[in-house]
Amino acid sequence: MMKQSREExxxxxxxxxxxxxQNRLRxxxxxxxxxxxxxxxCEQLDMEQSAVSHQLKNLKAARLVKSRKEGKNVFYSLDDAHVLHIIDQVLEHIRH
Known part of the structure; x- marks a missing residue:
């Protein structure tokens, strides 16, 4: 196995x-x-806007989500397919 640096x-x-x-996973x-x-x-998750915005800020800082601004609206999506791969691997592990 390759050795990991402290930064990694x-x-x-x-x-x-x-x-x-759990909220970030949702x-x-x-x-x-x-x-x-x-x-x-907010509507889909039944959460307050401040809570959702706070979690999105954290997820974006960790490069798990990205944003795109269109007019006054900000749209969020997963940063890349690696995020789904991580989640899918964990789900497969707990369901096995």
Missing amino acids: LDKMSQIFKMLSD IIFALHGTEVCVACL
Whole structure:
């Protein structure tokens, strides 16, 4: 196995911390294969806008989601397919 640097271990730890929160996981699942605005996420997840925005900020800082602004609306989507791969691997593990 290849040796990991401290920087890589720190980044991995940060990603796992982001994925350890149920609300952040709910947001990730809501963004699966689609792009959604904050208002729609709030409605879909039955969460306050401040809570959703806070979690999106954290997810974006961890490079798990990305945003695109269109007029006054900000649309969020998963950063790339790696995010889904991580989630799918965990689901497969717990269902096995």
